[in-house]
Amino acid sequence: MDISVVLVIAFVVISTFLPALITGLDKYRVKRAIYKLPSEKEEVREFQLAYKRILQDRHIPHLLIDANHKQVVVPSDYVKNGEVTLNVSPSAIHGFELICDCFVFMTRRGNNNYQVRVPIEAIKALYAFETGEGIKYARYL
Template identity: 45%
Template sequence: MDSLKPYYIRSIHQWAVDNGHTPHVLVDANKPGVNVPDDYVKDGEIVLNVHPQAVASLDLGNEWLMFLARFAGRSYQVEVPVYAVRAVFARENGQGMTFPEVAADLSEVPIRPPRPDMTHSLLRKGPVLRVVK
């Protein structure tokens, strides 16, 4: 039977977006398989803004949360196994859900699905304007 956790993550994410809030996830950055920028990890945790306007190629799957984002102007492909998500909530009011900590069995770490590196094609620095005479 599938875990309810990815379904809770998706539903709270959608609820936050539908109500004009900014969905965030709290991630245990020390869990195996977590790929986040180390410079932003504090006390083994990182809070990630997962609003559709803040990220590209957002995939809230049953085993992985994956998206492209910019940190200090640099593109980064973020990959988080669902078991590493500690909470999902709206930034504006803190409403959401926390999850109990579960010890990861390394033999059960989900295999990261193949995904092309899209950081250059999807995250541009901004629009390019040219003078037309």
């Protein structure tokens, strides 16, 4: 087969299917934009901003956590109806850090210290105790 014949066939095929392919990709991009869930980095950034805003307003930040999540580590006496609400103000916790997409910190109840481990996907909400304002994650609505 001659190279010019191959080029003509390739041109016909490309010119026939390329517009449909591009249109299909555009529809795919639109669908992804509509249904796109925030990435974990976006969720962490959103969490940090909400946490700072709550503290700046001189409120007490609380986390609402799905206690049934397999990676959640909290004292069992904190759990009620499959949920845990924790005061995460700087005076209530220490050693607050993000390790492998989990928030890890120490908290105290009575005379006992507890290590708490909360994966990002187990956080249902972060809110100000006084007003109830904050962020609620769509996956739990």
